Amino acid sequence: MAERALTGLTVLDLSQNISGPYCTKLLADYGATVIKVEKPMVGDPSRRVGPFPDDSPDIEKSGLFLLLNTSKKGITLDFENESGRDIFKRLVKQADVVVENYKPGEMQKLGLDYERLCETNPALIMASISYFGQTGPCRDWNGSDIVAQAMGGLMHLTGEPDREPLKLPLSQAEYQAGLNAAVAILCAICFRDTSGEGQYIDISVHEAVASILEGAVSTYSYSGRILNRTGARHRYKCPSTIMKASDRYVHMEASAYWDHFAAMVESPELMQPRLSSVMRYRHADKVEKAIYPWVESHTADDIFCIGQEWRMPVAKVMGVEELDGDPQYEARNYFQHISHPAAGALRYPGAPFRMSETPAEVTRSPLLGEHNYEIYRGMIGLSRDELAMLKERNVI
């Protein structure tokens, strides 16, 4: 195994569902030892979400769990139990980072908040991910992905201008929070490496979304203009929209060489002064109408091919089911076949970036409590008898 960038870091991961697990998946895939701590018998709720092979539920086969917990070690521990909490603190002593995404206040109730964990390990870094952060009037609100996308300003900007705002698909707000947490943790590690000091990090899913509005807030402040939804179109670039080719959808867009674009789509009309100026986005309907005959008489594959020959930023609107056979992903060996003892061999998305010296190494997600012996024995020296007793009492 090649060396990895984060080898030697130990992360205790109490997080569940998506935001926290995506954060710790990144840390684990790039080399940190991530110990995922799950409730005995039950595990992370994502174990019950699916999808499941043959649609038959099984806590060891949930797609969501398998996807987001790669490269981690799995242990079980019940914090509601006093000896569970003592064991946890002994683990904390050996850890660099704790990640959790319970509702604000839960860790305090368990006596496992940052202040108290610091008594055990003064250099600890702890990251808490919550929907609205650890302070403020909405701190205790009930969150979900769509609520975070709504309050974070993203939804207002997505969809058709004359219809209701639209959320981004799947759980994008949660992933944004996970990514923010992962970057913040490595910044804290950097500071600790030079100063020896740990710290507490408060990540809000809501604010993670509000951070990527790309100029919407400053535009409002600069001119008072509230940006609205633009459907498939880009706000300023024209054309930049999704159109139906002869067989399916394509993304149509021009490079700076407008004359080349006009020639490619065989539309001399586009060379009229009004349409060749960069201010043509005001006449988007006209521009798109002029392009449409060419687009609808070609297949998406042809448009992609011809467009790239002309060096135009055109693209195919692909479904996830097509990514599998895509020549670019294939040439770069992007998707990874990973075998799992319960769920079998499946194709997983690969690493989000490639490091020349320390490439990611993605291994399967753990079974519930799979590494209890290894971790409890190796890290805090519990004996087989002690483990058996803890297991009997459902502490692990």
Next chain:
Amino acid sequence: MLSEAVKALSGVRIIDLSQIFAGPYATKLLADMGAEVIRIECASRSGRGGALPRLRPGGDFGASFPNGDTGEHSYNRFAYYNEVNRNKCAITIDLSKPRGVEIFKRLIRISDVVVENFSPRVMRNFGLDYTVLKGINPKIIMISISAYGQDGPYRDYVAYGEGIEAMSGISKVTSYRNGPPLKPGVAYADAAAGLHAAFAIMAALRYRRIKGVGQYIDLSMREALTPLLGEAIIDYAMTRRTPKPTGNRHQRMSPHGCYRTRGEDKWIAIAISSDRAWRALCEAMGYPRWSQDERFAGVSGRISHQDELDKHLNEWTAIQDNIELAKVLQSHGIKAGAVLNAADMVNDPHLKQREFFEKVEHPEAGRHIIPSISWKMSRTPGRIERPAPCFGEHNQYVFGKLLGMNAKDIEELAREGITAEAPLPYTDI
């Protein structure tokens, strides 16, 4: 140059050749944490748009300038640039000239990280690919952000964020129920790439602290966006189901959606995640007769009859204020939130109390509100110490103080056209 506050990344110097949003977003995150980020710009590639004539362009584009006025120096007054480039320095170097390349190499000697998001052949054409930079500074970390990656058949293909979104699978499911594909309302491929890039840089810096070696990072924007669609990918891998556009609905929650409220373009998002939450919603609504229909008692019934549910719910929400209604629903334990636009957000008491926005004074654009640091760190919170740089603002600091050039040398750079006064003007307006 750096002030006294304790910073997570003090002492880290990043050379930033990136443009538009993906790269600049990555370096924004690190500049906020205290890294010294030096943007390299030139007259033909400033990342600020070309110099616009003084005008008041209409539409959303004009709205990106203070009061819709491009001013004398449009390139110093562009909201998008000024938001994402706060806390950074900017200098001008023309890398297509040998003397420019030479100065750039001197800068590499005293830097830790280089960020670029040109298409893969550009750095090579400048004679500045990783092998060259590594020869100058063996510990340098270089990250290249490109659409499709540095190798493979699409390597030289042209794509911007929207094309990458289309090719990754996200556009197809960014859609109303059974509707055509749409665009995520923000540059989502760029945001995903920028965050992963910041993580990659920090991981490489950590490895360098331990082992003393730098490395090269190849980040394809498409590959960085794909993992965020993992749930759909694994679903296809397991069951061969292809994801259908579900709009604002949810596989396991119902009702789940966006409902019209009082006022123009005002909406509320509601997610009912359990039967208990449904009963709480009925209570909040005052148990209207339709809500007591047995078909709605369980989640599977609600999912199969959501069209009908949505109609009733929309009637109930339509006459209420979205922000007040969200408070009421939350007090019943329901997941709900108003759909906020930029103005609502700036006035949101929660974001206010958390100091999520900050007013920043820019010498040419005036005093404006921008989102502050993306997360809260107790020991090294980070802060906005300076506004986005004006074009070439830090030439003196970088050439003079960091590279030790004297005033005469710096003047000569200007004469030779290595540095520039202003970006080239836009010609086709």
